[in-house]
Amino acid sequence: MPQAASEHQYAPLPAGQPRRKPNIFVRIIRQWDIQLMVWPGILLVFVFAYLPMYGVLTAFMDYKINTGSNIWANTWVGFKHFEAFFNAPEFYTVMRNTIIISLLKFVIGFPAPIVLALMLNEVRHMLFKRIVQTITYLPHFLSWVIVAGLVTAMLSTENGSVNMLLMKIKLIDDPVNFLSLPEYFWSILISANVWKEIGFGSIVYLAAIAGVDPHLYEAADIDGASKFKQIYLITIPTIMPVIIIFMILAIGNLLSAGFEDILLLAGNPVLRPVSDVIDTYVYRVGLANYRYSYATAVGLFKAVISIGLLAMANYIARKSGNSLW
């Protein structure tokens, strides 16, 4: 074990005794005060993160609520609930929406903060830069309830600012109830997400850009490289490791198309054919229709695919030398 060397520092053996390493339990007890720092955390994470994983077994059972925490009292049904999901009439809609929404979020929402960070980096006016940063961070700190409320107010047919603007520039004659028309839902959802996170997401990239050696830019200036070329040839390659790490994580989350945002923005049931994704489906069939085992199975299906995607993305990234593990 790598920590063996430092243990001696912590608990030196008395001089003159034979140099035998004490039993591991003895060594753990000798450092009881440090162990006591981590064990409350281990127990909490065990209860609140690992016990639900154990509860995942109910996906292979017909879970009955009256069995409580003794899940072994339920009957095993194998892959029945998984098969039921694959054959369910909603399967196609849910999977299609999940994939399309998350791909849209990935393609638009992932690069947006990077572009913003690159733009902010070109701003030499520090006060302007700070004001833009502070303002664009604001939406991140609003809850999805508030964001959905603001979106609803902006798009409202009764004096919503968007409808008023569109009518003023004569693009439409009558107010459009955007939040009840399925064809607009994906655009609204993606825009709201980008709007909320673009500023805050740019922070890590700005921090990474700050680590670029300024001499590189000076040399490029002397060589007559344009700003655009400098961004393309110096800044982006330097922050690439950070971009790749976030990309791996984003790929691992591809099946998490959204939850709170969809739940709150798709309040109108007409939107369900375009808004229903795995997570909202799990929530609805599980907690509203009480099909616990079925919903657990759907959730597990998603978790397994996600971890597969993550491992795959990490494997590809490792070939370029920038992996998570």
Place this chain on the structure above:
Amino acid sequence: MARIAISDRLMLIFIYTFLVLLSFSALYPFWNALAVSFNLGIDTSKGGVTFWPREFTLENYEIVFQDDRLLNGFMISVLRTIVGTVTAIVMTAILAYGMSRRELIGRNYYMLFFVFTMYFGGGLIPTYLLYRSLGLMNTFWVFIIPSLIGVYHMIIFRTFFKSLPAGLEESAQIDGCSNWGIFFRIVLPLSGPVIATLGLFTAVAHWNDWFMPSIYITNEKLLPIQTMLRQILNANIVTDMSNNLDTASAGRIQAMRTITTKSLTMATMMVATLPIVMVYPFVQKYFVKGVLIGSLKE
């Protein structure tokens, strides 16, 4: 810089224009809601309120602050945020400090144990059933206990603690200071920026959470304001304008003809938002300084 190439200048013009438009769009919906919340309800319904209140009034806020249920929700939110943030930061920091010590036996296994939960979880339903069987339904503790340890925050803390000079601990140890003493008397006082950053993030998560109460809390006395607001906004979509204000004391509002659902909703939204919006700019200088980036590769 004496000369700037034409293409560079065009690019700068584009960037500044874009950033101004982006800032405008980031601020406007919030600003507009603020203006509406200070505007007379019936005047707002005539349309055209954009940047400033046309007929300034405080009556929307008066109604909100007279409503016992909303006030109770606000207090629950405040209580939950304070208790939840303080306990979570203390617990997570203690754990992270232990994990940052090189002599901790088993630290690699512990780390694996924690990091695994970042990539895999039981999901909504098993979690819900667990909380039920733990008796967390309809208790205040459901807000606090499950979120005591944030694994991602633990890693950030741990990275920071590891970056502190080892000499500090060594000299304290020589002076006979215990490990817990080192943590509370030396390490914690040096961790101001990290505590401010992670404290803000934890507080925001607590303040903004509406979903957890919506499934674990049925007792109205325990509902935080965000969940109440969700119910109000939902009612706006589904039911008729005139009878949807059950969550904001209908009788009084019917009597006051100048108030509308919209103006009242906007005022409630501002009450549920302003505490956070007034705090984050002061912590900004810490969280933009790359406190987070050091933890990326773990």
